[in-house]
Amino acid sequence: MRYPSIIHHGAVTGVTGSCHQLQMDDEHALLIDCGLFQGAETSPEGRAGAAKLAIDFSLDGIKALVATHVHIDHVGRIPYLLAAGFKGPILCSEPSAKLLPIVLEDAFKLGFSRDQKQVERYLKLIEQRIVALPYKQWFTLIDTKQLSARIRLQRAGHILGSAYVEVDLQYPETGEKKRIVFSGDLGAPHAPILPAPKAPYKADVLVIESTYGDRLHEDRRSRRARLEKVLEHALSNQGTVLIPAFSIGRTQELLYELEDIIHRRALRASAKTQPSASMPKASKAPVLDWANLPIILDSPLASRFTSVYRELDQFWDAEARARLVKGRNPLAFRNLLTVDSHQAHLAMVNRLVQTTQPAIVIAGNGMCSSGRIVNYLKAMLGDERHDVLFVGYQAEGTPGRQIQRFGSRSGYVEFDGQRYDIRPHVHTIGGYSAHADQKGLVSFVTRMTHWPSEIRIVHGEPQAKALLAEFLCKCYQAQGRCVSVAVPELL
Incomplete structure (x- = not known):
């Protein structure tokens, strides 16, 4: 198998259950998110109500989990991941490190037990696993003769603590270098409270969401x-x-x-002047x-x-x-x-x-x-x-x-x-919506200095993914650039 490779465990037949595995070599993998399926997406076949909670993929070689943000469709299956035997750290931004225990406490009570002692033991385990990463700083995951891997979180503007993930891979024996970017959920550029996301400098491979890939938001x-x-x-x-x-x-x-x-x-009310006594008073509806x-x-x-x-x-x-x-x-x-x-x-x-x-x-x-x-x-x-x-x-x-x-x-x-x-x-x-629209998603790509040569479109309904793929291909054609755009199926 040629590395790096990406296996999608969710958010490819709809917009929930985000979970992507980056296989870096034979022995090392990284998991990006582990979220719940919701609505009719609770099974890959789209059967509403079907159980889709247990981890149904091998954890061999998965060294760490990166949580892009704390929405339940991105982190809701973490309790099941731990129950399946995952032993690695949970990497996230500093704000997410404060929010994640709150989300996972709620998920644990709903899915496992409300017994307070069990909840407290579980939360202690979660807090021991969480590694809070500052934005914009590289964090080394692996440094061997065969593989050097590091990640960096950048603001995604979706919710407090949200991040997109840059993964730098180097293979010393071959001299090959790759940068893979996982968008997580990207925020709208003029959303309240949080700064808008800025596009990365480069990506060789981009995994991008497409929730609103088929429409534009009003200003x-x-x-x-x-x-x-x-x-x-x-x-x-x-x-x-x-x-x-x-x-x-x-x-x-x-x-x-x-x-x-x-x-x-x-x-506005304090600035209003009183009507002149000579002016007739118009009847008004209750204010x-x-x-x-x-x-x-x-x-x-x-x-x-x-x-x-x-x-x-x-x-x-x-x-x-x-x-x-x-x-x-x-x-x-x-x-x-x-x-x-x-x-x-x-x-x-x-x-x-x-x-x-x-x-x-x-x-x-x-x-x-x-x-x-x-x-x-x-x-x-x-x-x-x-x-x-x-x-x-x-x-x-x-x-x-x-x-x-x-x-x-x-x-x-x-x-x-x-x-x-x-x-x-x-x-x-x-x-x-806290999600970027089509224009915001396309800008995330086209504002890079070095555009990705491979784009995988996930986290969207079929029409949204198809229209985003079509629009991106047109952008590349207009610039005389080559790109492989894929809409993966669940693997």
Whole structure:
């Protein structure tokens, strides 16, 4: 076999279950991510509900795992990896090192045991395995006469701590050198809070995600204006806006944008002059009281992540840090209410169902397949006063995708075997995806000084992968460059 070679264990027939094995030589391999499959992707055949948790590939020679970021579809199978006998270190960025134990504690409780002693033993093991790497610094993995291997993490701009991975390989006996880059999940260039990703200097082989490889996001200003318009329309019905959101990344971006909308509304209100006494007073509809609008974060996990985001503000971008300097706190503002206990959660659901006080609820999980958002949906889908707002990708086979697809057609969704008619307005603002769009993905390649000669496209639906591949090939042709673009199948 010719080395290096890449074996894909996930995220090649869809957008979840990221797991890629870089075989560096006969004896040394590196694993990039080990994530859960979600929705209809819980099996390589696409059978919703099929078990896809146990590690079904050999761990021989795998010396380390690199976690590009802590989303569950990239790290959710780490407990199963350890159970299968993996003994190596878990390499990740410094922010991810703080977030990963929180994610894996939750995964362990859901998949293995809630016994506190077992949880504590497991977390101690995780913390012993984690090696936190600073961004931009090379870390030597292997240094022998046959192989020299080192890795470097660079900011990916997707969520706090996210990274793309550069792997430098040298084979002293042959003099061959290769640089392989794994994109992980790349962030949108103008996303809130985090700096935009910068393209690497070079890559010989690139493994790149393609979640939004077939579309473009709207720009941030129009996206925020549309968010404000959707909220204003929805809340004028004196109902609740339900936003299913992932606990890390999307939730913090939403809080950041909501704080800014409320801040701007307050400035606008204070700048208004009183109408002249000679001017007739026009009749107006009731004005939404933005200053006292409750923003309800109903997710203990999201609250924990938000606290870590606040602690690690040195990793924020310049705009976000400037707001802190001005005395604003985008992730802990006055309107924000957090709901922790299950009892308080149920009380909040009942309160919002029974009252006509406008409110915005952000609750997990992002694809409506479990979590507290399900109780809100069960209680509110039958009432047209309420609205459902999707701001992130909904995988095929998830309730979120069903609501998104059929909600505008008086459809229904099933939870726990029971049918719920969808009467609220259903909105989608795709620009709030934490993923780069087609332009961002292509720029990641074309802004390299030395373009890769081989590109493998993963982590996307078939159309997204096909269109991204087509567009990249056209870019290479326009520059008179050669490239091999592959869309791998699950191996």
